[in-house]
Amino acid sequence: MTAIGVTGATGTMGTAVLETAADREDIDVNVAVNRGADGERVAGQGVHDAADLPTLLADRSVDVVVDFTGPGSAIEYAAACAEAGVGFVTGTTGFDADGRAALETSAERVPLLWATNFSQGIHALGEALGEITETLSEYDIEMTETHHNRKRDAPSGTATTLLDGIDDASGGEHDRTYGREGDQPRADGEIGVHVRRAGGIRGEHEVLFAGNDEVLTFTHRAESRAVFASGALDAAVWLAERDPGFYEFGEVLA
Ligand SMILES: NC(=O)C1=CN([C@@H]2O[C@H](COP(=O)(O)OP(=O)(O)OC[C@H]3O[C@@H](n4cnc5c(N)ncnc54)[C@H](OP(=O)(O)O)[C@@H]3O)[C@@H](O)[C@H]2O)C=CC1
Numbered sequence: 001m002t003a004i005g006v007t008g009a010t011g012t013m014g015t016a017v018l019e020t021a022a023d024r025e026d027i028d029v030n031v032a033v034n035r036g037a038d039g040e041r042v043a044g045q046g047v048h049d050a051a052d053l054p055t056l057l058a059d060r061s062v063d064v065v066v067d068f069t070g071p072g073s074a075i076e077y078a079a080a081c082a083e084a085g086v087g088f089v090t091g092t093t094g095f096d097a098d099g100r101a102a103l104e105t106s107a108e109r110v111p112l113l114w115a116t117n118f119s120q121g122i123h124a125l126g127e128a129l130g131e132i133t134e135t136l137s138e139y140d141i142e143m144t145e146t147h148h149n150r151k152r153d154a155p156s157g158t159a160t161t162l163l164d165g166i167d168d169a170s171g172g173e174h175d176r177t178y179g180r181e182g183d184q185p186r187a188d189g190e191i192g193v194h195v196r197r198a199g200g201i202r203g204e205h206e207v208l209f210a211g212n213d214e215v216l217t218f219t220h221r222a223e224s225r226a227v228f229a230s231g232a233l234d235a236a237v238w239l240a241e242r243d244p245g246f247y248e249f250g251e252v253l254a
Pocket residue numbers: 008009010011012013014034035036050068069070071072073090091092093094115116117118119153157228
């Protein structure tokens with residue numbers, strides 16, 4: 001049995017994590033927090049103020065905290081977990097270089113896993129893109145991602161991770177052009193990155209390769225946030241058995 005804590009418990013993903021955890025026999029939720037929480041309940045769990053997280057981690061048995069919040073709070077929660085000797089799984093996106101460095105500092109003391117997408121399909125797409133990019137090295141590439149109208153960061157963490165993978169596979173960085181307007185012909189080797197925000201769309205990513213009189217597209221569509229919540233909980237169960245260090249979701253799926 002893995003005992004977890006959940007930060008951002010009243011948020012969209014925090015709620016999905018608590019609802020999914022309630023159906024799993026391998027997970028106990030022992031702590032749920034949100035900033036400013038005032039006796040709220042989510043999926044049967046009482047939610048505490050996030051300011052109490054250090055005390056709650058000291059008083060209750062928690063193996064791993066699962067976090068879907070914002071970059072600033074995720075860094076703080078990771079540091080609190082490092083202090084308490086508790087593992088940390090985060091799916092939060094939008095970190096800058098300093099934020100990622102702060103996560104790595106916490107990972108020196110506890111096991112920490114960060115993934116911009118907890119779906120198996122996106123992981124498989126990332127693997128496939130490496131091979132396709134090498135094979136179709138002369139083709140133009142364009143990325144389009146679509147999310148709900150509340151999403152803050154753009155482009156999505158997933159799009160950025162997939163683009164980084166394409167760069168790795170092609171042995172160098174492609175210039176990224178974020179949308180186009182006016183007299184702006186495509187430059188050789190650039191990747192156009194297009195962001196759409198509308199309605200309640202859970203998350204769609206499309207990567208397009210075009211050249212040699214043909215077009216190849218790969219599309220991933222999340223149909224429910226349960227796919228992300230399940231992946232994050234699988235990661236928490238896996239991480240509970242690990243030594244301190246910085247881990248990736250691919251290691252959970254291997
Ligand atoms: N890796 C993956 O598979 C996935 C990652 N995500 C990422 O998860 C994150 C959360 O997404 P989502 O649940 O849709 O967002 P929501 O806005 O619905 O929820 C965010 C939660 O985090 C809390 N929060 C945000 N900023 C702060 C802060 N500065 N201090 C303390 N608490 C804070 C919010 O509290 P309050 O209610 O007070 O605002 C809220 O509870 C995003 O970064 C998103 O990109 C989302 C889906 C899948």
